[in-house]
Amino acid sequence: MESMRDVNRVMEREIKKGSSPLKLDHIEFGNYSYQEIMSQEKLFEVLTYLLRIGDFKQYAGKTILNNVYMDMQWKKPVFKRTKTAMERNNIFATIRRYVKKLKPQYNGDVYLETVRCYFDKSQENLEKCRYTYQGNETYAFLMSDKYIMALYTHCLVAIKEYAFDSVKSNGLSDMELSMVKLEGVREVLFQALLLDDVKFEDGKMYAELCTVYLLI
Incomplete structure (x- = not known):
């Protein structure tokens, strides 16, 4: 992974080119963060929801272009944005094959982790990003591919730092902490x-970073 100094330089350059200056403020875990997935059917349902395909294709609005998804290429994970439903369906097919090859038992070995990534943006800039989609008021942030991937990197680094901060991670159980540290993880499935579903809570703006783990 490139240094965070280099990542920040990329973000600064992309802001000058017109990317929305959305920056990570902090991350949070809560009682919503860990859910056991108890069957293959449920796992595939979670994947179709996250990818906004199948029964959840109605959630694929214009801002889905900002989402970052894990895919597999040459047996290695890659992270990218998608432009079409076909791309997301292809990711689903690839991850489904990957899951079947690993043969989870669904007896406490598959978990969905949800981390809230809180972003900082001035109220003035936020108002410029407000728009109405399907009758609902929401926000769209114009960001280049490089900027979004840099923002994603910031989220991953923040989670890693959280895991090794004994004060911040004090509220996590031993099993949850082992997942955050990847110590008890066999594979990251997805x-x-x-970023297509930015939410507000107590005046703070956040998006969810969702990870599916296969535990040892």
Whole structure:
């Protein structure tokens, strides 16, 4: 992974080119963060929701272009944005084959982790990003591919730092902490940063970073 100094330089250059200056403020875990996935059917349902395909294709709005998804190429994970439903369906097919090859038992070995990534943006700039989609008021952030991938990197680094901060991670159980540290993880089955569904809580703006783990 490139240094965070280099990542920040990329973000600064992309802002000058017109990317929305959305920056990570902090991350949070909560009682919503860990859910056991108890069957293959449920796992595939989670994947179709995250990818906004199948029964959940109605959630694929214009801002889905900002989402970052994990895919597999040459048996290695890659992270990218998608432009079409076909691309997301192809990711689903690839991850489904990957899962079947690993043969999870669904007896406490598959978990969905949801981390809230809180972003900082001035109210003035935020108002410029407001728009109405399908009758609902929401926000769209114009960001280049390089900027979004840099923002995603910031989220991953923040999670890593959180795991090794004894004060911040004090609220996690031993099993949850082992997942955050990847110590009890056999494989990361899937990951998605859902920037198409930015939420607000107590005046704070966040998006969810979702990861599916196969535990040892």
